[in-house]
Amino acid sequence: MTDATPARAPVQSVPRRHLPSLPVSLLVGIVLLAPLVVAAVAGSWIAPYPYDEMNIMSRLQPPGVEFWFGTDEFGRDVFSRTLVGTGSSLVMGVAATALSLLAGVPLGLIAGYKGGRTGEAIMRAMDVLMSFPPILLGILVLAVTPPAQWKAIVAIGIVYVPQVVRLTRAITLELMQEEFITAARLRGESAAYILFHEILPNIWPPLVVEASLRVVFAILLGASLSFIGMGAQPPSSDWGLMISEARPFVEQAPWIALCPGFALATAVIGINLLGDGLRALLDPRNTGAH
Amino acid sequence: MFAYTLTRLVYLALVLAVMSVLIFLVTQAMPGDVASMIAGQFASKEVVDAIAVKLGLDQPLIVQYGHWAAGILRGDLGRSLVLEQPIGPILMEALARSLVLAVVALFVVAVVGIGLGVLAAVRRGKLTDQLVSGVSYLGIAVPDFFWAIVLVLVFGSYMKLLPTGGYAPIADGFLPWASHLVLPVITLVLMLLARIARLTRSSMIDVLQTNYVKFARAKGMPESVVILRHALKNALLPTITVLAIDFGLILGGVVVIETIFSYPGMGRLLLFAIQRHDLPLIQATILIVSAAYCLANLTADLLYAFVNPKIRHGMRAS
Numbered sequence: 001m002t003d004a005t006p007a008r009a010p011v012q013s014v015p016r017r018h019l020p021s022l023p024v025s026l027l028v029g030i031v032l033l034a035p036l037v038v039a040a041v042a043g044s045w046i047a048p049y050p051y052d053e054m055n056i057m058s059r060l061q062p063p064g065v066e067f068w069f070g071t072d073e074f075g076r077d078v079f080s081r082t083l084v085g086t087g088s089s090l091v092m093g094v095a096a097t098a099l100s101l102l103a104g105v106p107l108g109l110i111a112g113y114k115g116g117r118t119g120e121a122i123m124r125a126m127d128v129l130m131s132f133p134p135i136l137l138g139i140l141v142l143a144v145t146p147p148a149q150w151k152a153i154v155a156i157g158i159v160y161v162p163q164v165v166r167l168t169r170a171i172t173l174e175l176m177q178e179e180f181i182t183a184a185r186l187r188g189e190s191a192a193y194i195l196f197h198e199i200l201p202n203i204w205p206p207l208v209v210e211a212s213l214r215v216v217f218a219i220l221l222g223a224s225l226s227f228i229g230m231g232a233q234p235p236s237s238d239w240g241l242m243i244s245e246a247r248p249f250v251e252q253a254p255w256i257a258l259c260p261g262f263a264l265a266t267a268v269i270g271i272n273l274l275g276d277g278l279r280a281l282l283d284p285r286n287t288g289a290h
Numbered sequence: 291m292f293a294y295t296l297t298r299l300v301y302l303a304l305v306l307a308v309m310s311v312l313i314f315l316v317t318q319a320m321p322g323d324v325a326s327m328i329a330g331q332f333a334s335k336e337v338v339d340a341i342a343v344k345l346g347l348d349q350p351l352i353v354q355y356g357h358w359a360a361g362i363l364r365g366d367l368g369r370s371l372v373l374e375q376p377i378g379p380i381l382m383e384a385l386a387r388s389l390v391l392a393v394v395a396l397f398v399v400a401v402v403g404i405g406l407g408v409l410a411a412v413r414r415g416k417l418t419d420q421l422v423s424g425v426s427y428l429g430i431a432v433p434d435f436f437w438a439i440v441l442v443l444v445f446g447s448y449m450k451l452l453p454t455g456g457y458a459p460i461a462d463g464f465l466p467w468a469s470h471l472v473l474p475v476i477t478l479v480l481m482l483l484a485r486i487a488r489l490t491r492s493s494m495i496d497v498l499q500t501n502y503v504k505f506a507r508a509k510g511m512p513e514s515v516v517i518l519r520h521a522l523k524n525a526l527l528p529t530i531t532v533l534a535i536d537f538g539l540i541l542g543g544v545v546v547i548e549t550i551f552s553y554p555g556m557g558r559l560l561l562f563a564i565q566r567h568d569l570p571l572i573q574a575t576i577l578i579v580s581a582a583y584c585l586a587n588l589t590a591d592l593l594y595a596f597v598n599p600k601i602r603h604g605m606r607a608s
Contacts, residue, residue: 128308133542133583136560136576140312143564143572144319220433224546227435228561243436247550250439251447261436268431 026277032270036263039086047080052235060253070255072246082259085237090267092153092231092238093219097211099157100164100218105207107161108168109195112176123169126162134159134217135224142230149238152231156218167210171203205282212275216268223264239264295592302588309580310362314355317573324569328371358573367578368570372563377574381559385578387457388548388555392540394471395478400533403483404526407490411525412517414495422491426484434543438477438550445473455552474551481543482536489532494525527597534590538583 044051054074061071069079107126111119129137141155175181175198184194223240225231232238234245239260246256325342326333342348346357361368367377410422429437446454452473458466497503498521506516545557552558556579563571 128305128312131305131309131584131587132580133538135545136542136579136583139545139560139564140316140576144316223433224435227433228546228549240433240435243439247439250443254443257436257439261432261439264436265428265432269427272427272431 024277025273026281029270029272029274029277032266033274036086036090036267036270039083040090041087043083043086047077047083049077049080051081051084051237052076060249062253063255069259070253072253072256073249078242078256078259081237081242082239082263085239085242085260086263086267088149088232088236088238089219089223089240089264092149092156092222092226093215095153096156096218096222097160097215099153100160100214101207101211103157104161104164105168105200105203108165109172109199109203111165112169112172113191113195113199119169122165126165129158130162134221138221138225139228139230142225147230147233149226149232149236152222152225155225156221159221160214160218163214164207164210167207168203171206172199175199175202209275209279209282212271212278216271216275219264219267219271291595294595298588298591302584306581306584309584310359310577311355313573313576313580314358315351317569317576318351318354320567320569320572324371362574362577367574370563370568370571372566372568372571377571380571381556381574381578384554384556384559385582387553388541388544388557391471391474391478391544391547391553391555392537395475395482395540396533396537398475398479399482399486399536402479403486404490404522404529406483406487407529408494408517408522408525410487410491411494411498414491419491422487426487429480429482430484434477434481435546435550437480438473438547441473441476442550455550457552457554470551470553474547474553477547477550478540478543482539485532486529486536490525490529493528494521497521497525500524527594530597531590531594534586534593538586538590541579541582541586 039046048068054076055071056074058066058071059073063070069077069082071077072081107122111122132140137159138152138155141158142151145151181194181198184198189198222231223238223243226238226240227244229244232241234241237260242260243257243264246253246260250257325345325347326338328345329338329341339348346354358368365378367381369375370377370380373380406422406426410419413419442454445452453470454473455470457470460467498517503516503521506520507513511520541556544553544555545560547553548555548557549561556575560572560575560579562568563575
């Protein structure tokens, strides 16, 4: 570990290293995500077979010319199912994140702007929510009624509300120190005006970065919930559900699990890179070290 | 430090109390009537009512919560409806197994993650660095259950090296016991490795640029001593905190892992309880896992305060 290092000058300037990597991660992210977005929008049209078409004559077929990624235990085409499942899997993460922003941003704005007892009450409620392990909070919300995908989306949304509230509040508090807010206050603007016209436009950049990374967690949590039977329901071809259904056949027909698994990995890596790129783009001071 | 700890403990107790109310209310809203479940499908209405009265289910919610909470404070977690046994012993056994999984996984993550992080920091920008971040990236790119399936496929089905699931008590011997832990532990490690490695790398890079490291080098100390003795000790500060948080994450996240590997811990107990609508068991499991999670997070905060000299010596925390 030490053989090559002693002669080397220990200090390098940080910016030089990070600026060139900026467009690359963004670009690679977009390249990885573009086909997924196409699949999410037009999956059922591109797919060679209907995602739920059963064909008993061709059960558990290995990948080949007829079925590119083989078939599952009902003879359904794995490639078509994965393609069509893109929408379900990505929408789950994106919708849940949107939901957490929708609930979290106003709460965070109020907590930051008003402070005092209202702010304290909001933050303590968030503390309680954050005290549950994420997947358990999801399960707790979902266990009440029969599972359905939209419920899983709501559950994941709730799980990530506290993080959004905390971030929004922190940025709001920071902005409140700025002169343009003081100016607006002295002009006698209403609280609503200051919140929506002065503060809100300024908190978007960090929130967008946060959200892009949050989507990854939401997609993975959604896949996990589908995997344990609390998210998307059969015959949906949600990736988490597909992998779960493939489990009993994993020795005979590993392709049923591998295909959605790789799709999931592509989505996660793509969004991560996109998020890193966005972060570098929107906040040049950030070195992206963490 | 003492006052800080005390405040945090009191706050934790409050949070746990609110959590218990939430858990109780949500599980009460679940469909399915406990009394008729116990009585069975064909029981008459009188029998069902009698059971409801006996269990106190006819009383207002707040009274029922009071009974439940008082029981927990006495150490009585209630009786499982499906297993028809007191929950306490079942739960403790499952918790112990989950803890074994969590502790072993955490240990491996700490050793491997910190090792890789230091390596990447020292070889910063070189192939080793990129290899480490590439490999650790893989761990978080795919959900844990997918890794689990791949591992089962490779080591269990094809190579027939390891059992693909289940559990052997340590009374059966060390090897059977340990062999059942290997795959679940690797899965957990893959999930957590990236964060620890990246964090150690970045804090190590920061520390390597500080003056005292330059001074140690200038004194002519061997590079290994500079890195391992001087730099690592300080670079580990943030890593230790994240490790404690990870411990809580493992405890919460075992639900999926334990299901895949049929490992009889807390996670599987919870899913079993949910599938069978065993209300008291659901309540107890969620409460205990959440409490353990909170404790792990509190430990993380206290550890950070304790290790960080700025906070330890009385400066205000954040």
